[in-house]
Amino acid sequence: MISFIEKQFPVSKISKESYKERKAGPNQTLTGLGKWWGRKPLVIVRTAILGCLMPASDNPKRDMDIFLKIMSMDQTGVELRKDKSFSAAEMYEIVEKNKKLRSRINEWFDITGDKIKLNSSVNKKEVELTVFNTLGYDEKLTKCILPEQLKNLDEQTWNEINHHLGTSANNLRELIKQLSIKRYGRRVVVGDCFCGGGSIPFEAARMGCDSYASDLNPVAGLLTWASINILGASAKELEEIKQFQQDVFHKVDHQITALGIEHNEQGDRALTYLYCVEADCPECKVRIPLLPSLVVGIRAGKVVAKLLRNGQTYDIAIKMNATATEVKEAGKAGTATSKGMICPHCGKTTPIAALRKDRKDENGNTIFGLRQWEKTDFDFREDDVYSERLYVIRYERPDGTRYYRAPNEHDLQNESKVKQMVAENIVSWQEQGLVPSMEIEVGLETERLFKERGWTHWNHLFSARQLYTLSRFTEQMLLISSQLIKVSGILGLNKLVNWNSQLCGWNPARDNATQTFYNQALNSLTNWVVRSQAMFNTSWLYNISEYPTSKSANIQLCDARDVSVNCHLWITDPPYAD
Known part of the structure; x- marks a missing residue:
């Protein structure tokens, strides 16, 4: 069964999403646990795993549409991720430069006063969404949360995904489980023998995969264990940790x-x-x-x-x-x-x-x-x-x-x-x-x-x-x-x-x-x-957020040459100096 990633991959959009995640700085999911140089953006890991599990059909265009829907990178998904509003002045500037929308300036805006305002007769949400959809992907992302921060896709999107893939999932973890069983007969095991800061095993576990991680560096092992077990802790466990800190x-x-x-x-x-x-x-x-x-x-x-x-x-x-x-x-x-x-x-x-x-x-x-x-x-x-x-x-x-x-x-x-x-x-x-x-x-x-x-x-x-x-x-x-x-x-x-x-x-x-x-x-x-x-x-008193993960993670301190564990997928990034 040929995988989607073997046929195509939306490199441009993923690159832009990765850049946005990197620019989040200390607000990145794993950064709060401790500094580690060279962590991989989680969105790259998510797309790589999904791309390996999702089968390629004889309709490449539809495959790409579905892949982007799962990643909330299609138009509907990006609209769902939009969490920042435009000011009236920002919208006016965009509309003024857009040939198709320029004719609607007087209908939408009141520019008679010192400050540009929307006319009271217009629906702000509709105008804002129309303006938003004229932007390029990079500009849209400035108003959006990360894909990992979106709680779930809407019902219509899941219906389209399930129809194309022959699944019955209502969320990403269910989809990964069903795609794993279709391909391997069981839940997929994702391995990384140079786990470093833990991006690959953490995201694999968060997606619902079993994961294996190893590294020579004990700090890498500690951070990886913490990403899965502390960020993946229950609400009760997180409360105990916070009480301990206090x-x-x-x-x-x-x-x-x-x-x-x-x-x-x-x-x-x-x-x-x-x-x-x-x-x-x-x-x-x-x-x-x-x-x-x-x-x-x-x-x-x-x-x-x-x-x-x-x-x-x-x-x-x-x-x-x-x-x-x-x-x-x-x-x-x-x-x-x-x-x-x-x-x-x-x-x-x-x-x-x-x-x-x-x-x-x-x-x-x-x-x-x-x-x-x-x-x-x-x-x-x-x-x-x-x-x-x-x-x-x-x-x-x-x-x-x-x-x-x-x-x-x-x-x-x-x-x-x-x-x-x-x-x-x-x-x-x-x-x-x-x-x-x-x-x-x-x-x-x-x-x-x-x-x-x-x-x-x-x-x-x-x-x-x-x-x-x-x-x-x-x-x-x-x-x-x-x-x-x-x-x-x-x-x-x-x-x-x-x-x-x-x-x-x-x-x-x-x-x-x-x-x-x-x-x-x-x-x-x-x-x-x-x-x-x-x-x-x-x-x-560092902040810890709750991210449900699969706890069936195997983390070891060992030389990559000594790994004896079998994994369905190996996704790794070896040290450049070795």
Whole structure:
């Protein structure tokens, strides 16, 4: 039996649908579970599976019509997916440019006032649908939900589908089951031996197929398992997960609040802490904070930092409500550039490699100048080239107003308290698995961590404050026995470290932090941001929607060459580098 996909495939429409799905960004179905580079758009998976199961007839045109109907990519389906309205001005602009509709401008629109309006005598829905159907497919999609978001097709469409295919389905899952039985005598098994972020096995399970997934990467296995079992959880299970998230968040919040390490002397709660590294200028021996820019924030009010010489160091003053001129000057007054460290005292520029004291051996190999950290280190030592400096804290008052200020004695005491707690507990935390303890493996991306910071273990990517807070979440998570809830906790922890490591930069234009993996690199920074526990709500309390899936999924961690499972369909996308 020849499949539809062997004869034809609506490449153009699927490409446009895939682009729309990609542009949904963090609102994509699987993205909320955790970051994974290169996930396949779910619409591609759905069309591929359907195209393999749907038989080709001797009427190719009708086959294409039916395929598009099933995917809600025909005219009726796109109309059903339309969920955004046009303004009168938008419709007027479209009608004015359309030769066939231009004659109806006076009938439909009132343009006598300052604002274009529809005439009260016309049916807005009819006019809007007429205008909508004059648009090209790309333009229509801007007003539509994704195919996966459409709950179901209408009865008439299902009648046409069933008549052509000889089925009796009322929804996609029933159709897939019936097409599977026609072709294989049982429910189809879809396999992917490079499952990665889980797009193929998840969509197969959501369509009602049995699925097999494998990968060498344990994170891939975890994300794939979560996509099927967490997104596919029952309403009761989802409620239990959400309750777990809330309980853990509030327990950790209570611990930190009781210690007072995120509150100032006025009782205001810290939101973010901005740190930088400092180093001595080789020329004048003055201790310099390495800052790419002295602009602290713009979006929520112009805030700048000012370097004030104080002996052999610099004090950093923070000015709120800065003028546009001050912001412009602060943007140019950074001390860290691509050329190196610029000393504001003597004006000399020192290349960062020279600052680190990197050198070459007799064979031309680079010898790292920085001290290589030990397993339990979480801060620089006094005799290191670099030191860590907290230079700005963003606080929130009980009434919700926010402000920046330089740390005072009370803030620095809080810092010391956190570092003392970490110093006293890090060995036991590592033994319990509450914080990382593994060595960083040598590689193209990881080498820079040794060279640029002296970091040798994964815990070095986190400051004392980050280690303390993350250990509290991990401690609560390890108390859970339910696999489903524990995996949801692991995913939450994964999101926390993505948004709270020393690789998270600060974006002053938006007054917010970047992710650890904002690109596919491990970038050490001269200044970075640490989030307080109060800012973890959007990461730990991540949203989970309910997507019914077939739970008969087989997920394994193994080499693709060792797979011994038989599947009816293999749909996979091997790593490009292999």
